[in-house]
Amino acid sequence: MPEGTMKMGATGPVHLVGAGPGDPDLLTVRARRLVETAEAVVFDRLVAEEILALVPPDALRLDVGKAPGQHRMTQPEINALLVDLARSGLSVVRLKGGDPFTFGRGGEEAEYLRRHGITVEVVPGVTSAAGCAAAIGVPLTHRGLAHGVRYVTGHCQDGGALDLDWAGLADPDTTLIVYMGFAQIGGIAERLVAAGLPETTPVAAVQSGTTPRQRHMLATLGSIGETAALAGGPVLFIIGRVVALAPAQAECHALAPA
Missing domain, CATH: 3.30.950.10 (Tetrapyrrole methylase, C-terminal domain)
Known part of the structure; x- marks a missing residue:
């Protein structure tokens, strides 16, 4: 992560946000508001480009998407990244295609964050x-x-x-x-x-x-x-x-x- 992008301060929360199936009009009101005001967005490969276009231009964009045989980051590395971002004081959105608790490993990430004292908000998405x-x-x-x-x-x-x-x-x-x-x-x-x-x-x-x-x-x-x-x-x-x-x-x- 580039030097100078982290700001120290309060911890969390991390928002586990469901991006829905792809059409940005199918985002919940809460999901869209969080995406449009995020300071750091950690996203998967199934998040549609139309939804990523809503991320503020000055926000950190971290692509951790997994494809068969091609993992930019392992799940433990993603978990640790979310903790580091939350502890930096940034407004963090973990953006997942569909719903974060439906085959999105949202439960694993929420459990890890809570174990490390990070507040988690889950924003469901259209599956x-x-x-x-x-x-x-x-x-x-x-x-x-x-x-x-x-x-x-x-x-x-x-x-x-x-x-x-x-x-x-x-x-x-x-x-x-x-x-x-x-x-x-x-x-x-x-x-x-x-x-x-x-x-x-x-x-x-x-x-x-x-x-x-x-x-x-x-x-x-x-x-x-x-x-x-x-x-x-x-x-x-x-x-x-x-x-x-x-x-x-x-x-x-x-x-x-x-």
């Missing part, structure tokens, strides 16, 4: 699941089609195999949302089919949902692995009968390549 589903006109629940929703991560830590309750996830009456599942979607589909979910179950893949770069495609469990094979992440997958309710006029596009 990527809710935002992407709404953007393509798919309800996550619908009478007669889905009476519940389950969120899972398709990301394998340290290259290990996904260890999920496949039998429980293969419920035709539930909508299944797969975050960070692009690299594993073929295997996920195979495991769900093996557990009893029909190959004909509709699947939607949404890329950069709610932003001008949004693209989505419709497939089935039997074809999604092959259909999405050439796409680049991040992609959110919606699996279930509700996907069949996507409006016929909602234009689909092949996902952008990696």
